Amino acid sequence: MDIDNGYYLAKFQNLTDLEKVLSQGPWIVYEQYLTVQPWSIEFSPLQLYPDMVIKILWEIGGIIGRVAKLDFNTNNGVRDRFTRMAAYVNLGKALISQILINGVLQKIEYEYLPTVCFSCGHYGYNQEICPNLVKDQRRTTEDITGEKMIQENRPEQRESTVITNSNAYGPWMLVERRN
Numbered sequence: 001m002d003i004d005n006g007y008y009l010a011k012f013q014n015l016t017d018l019e020k021v022l023s024q025g026p027w028i029v030y031e032q033y034l035t036v037q038p039w040s041i042e043f044s045p046l047q048l049y050p051d052m053v054i055k056i057l058w059e060i061g062g063i064i065g066r067v068a069k070l071d072f073n074t075n076n077g078v079r080d081r082f083t084r085m086a087a088y089v090n091l092g093k094a095l096i097s098q099i100l101i102n103g104v105l106q107k108i109e110y111e112y113l114p115t116v117c118f119s120c121g122h123y124g125y126n127q128e129i130c131p132n133l134v135k136d137q138r139r140t141t142e143d144i145t146g147e148k149m150i151q152e153n154r155p156e157q158r159e160s161t162v163i164t165n166s167n168a169y170g171p172w173m174l175v176e177r178r179n
Contacts, residue, residue, distance in 0.1 A: 010036070057083055064096050064108060065089035082109075094121035097169050111175045118169040 012018040021027075027034040042051075054070065061067035065087035089095065095116065098105050110116070117125055120132040127133065 009039075057085065060099065060101065061085045061087050063099055091123040095123060095169075095173065097121060097173050107172060109175045110173055111177075113174060116169070116173060118171065118173070121169045 010021075012021070021036050022038065025034065025036050027036070057070055058067050060083075061070070068086040068088060071084035071086075089110075095110065095113075096108055098107050100106070113123055115126055116123055117127050117130045117132075119127040119130045122130075122132070125131075
């Protein structure tokens with residue numbers, strides 16, 4: 001039975017079916033997640049976002065930084081596949097580009113950050129002048145005599161000597177502004 005705001009009431013005649021539905025979800029129906037919870041006295045179909053969802057979003061945002069506010073326009077169809085939030089982020093550290101939620105890697109996108117290094121994830125410079133990339137371009141190797149020497153990598157050698165997770169950072173981290 002439809003009870004407003006995307007909530008439905010389901011009644012089970014068999015306790016085994018009820019336990020299966022509650023314990024084996026969330027379910028995917030027509031490519032949409034369906035979360036089933038037992039009814040509680042605090043539930044109100046008039047409340048657009050249940051308290052549990054809000055708490056989860058605040059916790060996810062807390063991984064990235066200190067959350068200032070959540071944007072709930074996701075329900076009106078403007079943003080139906082992601083949540084937008086304002087958070088205080090420490091720009092002195094590498095940006096968090098992805099988080100693992102229930103075994104699924106979720107990408108984090110940032111607004112209003114003009115310069116991000118896609119090599120190390122830091123704000124304020126780009127990959128061409130990344131100080132971390134310059135440090136990695138020097139490597140120590142042992143020569144035949146066993147003495148350590150520092151070998152400077154020439155630009156043509158960079159790709160083979162710098163080992164990074166190429167999927168960790170990229171242009172996808174920055175929201176493209178539409179006019």
